[in-house]
Amino acid sequence: MKHLRFSFDPISPFAYLAFERLPQVLEGLSYSVRYEPILLAGLLQHWGQKGPAEILPKRDWTYRQVLWLGHSLQLPLQMPAAHPFNPLALLRLLLATAPAGGTPNRWACEQVLHHVWRGGVDAGDATRLEALSQRLAPQRDAASAEVKDELKAATAAAAARGLFGVPTVEVDGKLFWGLDGLPMLSAYLRGEPWFDGPDWAAVSAIPAAAQRKH
Numbered sequence: 001m002k003h004l005r006f007s008f009d010p011i012s013p014f015a016y017l018a019f020e021r022l023p024q025v026l027e028g029l030s031y032s033v034r035y036e037p038i039l040l041a042g043l044l045q046h047w048g049q050k051g052p053a054e055i056l057p058k059r060d061w062t063y064r065q066v067l068w069l070g071h072s073l074q075l076p077l078q079m080p081a082a083h084p085f086n087p088l089a090l091l092r093l094l095l096a097t098a099p100a101g102g103t104p105n106r107w108a109c110e111q112v113l114h115h116v117w118r119g120g121v122d123a124g125d126a127t128r129l130e131a132l133s134q135r136l137a138p139q140r141d142a143a144s145a146e147v148k149d150e151l152k153a154a155t156a157a158a159a160a161r162g163l164f165g166v167p168t169v170e171v172d173g174k175l176f177w178g179l180d181g182l183p184m185l186s187a188y189l190r191g192e193p194w195f196d197g198p199d200w201a202a203v204s205a206i207p208a209a210a211q212r213k214h
Contacts, residue, residue: 001030005170009040011087013066015167016117018179020075025182035109037094042155053084078120085124092147096138
């Protein structure tokens with residue numbers, strides 16, 4: 001059995017789409033999945049990146065693309081009333097559904113992702129957040145220092161392992177990033193010989209001929 005870690009932030013529409021697609025991609029395989037909420041903004045800060053929504057033309061393209069992807073994959077997807085939004089309350093709520101040091105189950109993750117990406121409403125609306133919390137019945141106080149520290153630690157640990165974006169699936173020390181990384185993940189798990197060749201590791205040794213000045 002392969003043990004996968006699915007790292008995500010509900011702010012990402014690609015995380016939602018990949019979450020919905022994952023069972024189909026893994027069909028017929030023996031696996032377990034650990035769902036890990038992390039803060040995308042923390043990864044971006046770590047690597048000195050801007051998010052797609054912080055670059056205006058890229059923001060428009062990203063929203064159009066994910067709406068198309070939802071349509072083409074026949075998955076319900078509506079943009080929330082405002083995006084980007086602050087996902088901290090949702091991330092902490094997810095962690096609070098698990099005991100200390102644990103991670104949320106798939107059902108809890110599904111509830112949060114549907115809260116954001118279905119219905120086209122405000123993901124941060126206080127009334128909706130309260131209803132979501134009642135539905136999830138967290139084991140711990142989502143506003144506690146313990147939960148806040150767990151989220152910080154999980155995000156920092158993810159960056160230390162080389163994660164730079166969400167969603168990312170980790171297995172056997174390999175990272176598969178994004179919705180479009182899922183077919184590659186499936187090929188690896190099904191024993192595609194390419195992964196035993198030199199190409200996976202060789203890219204890290206390619207020198208940079210030029211670097212952009214900041």
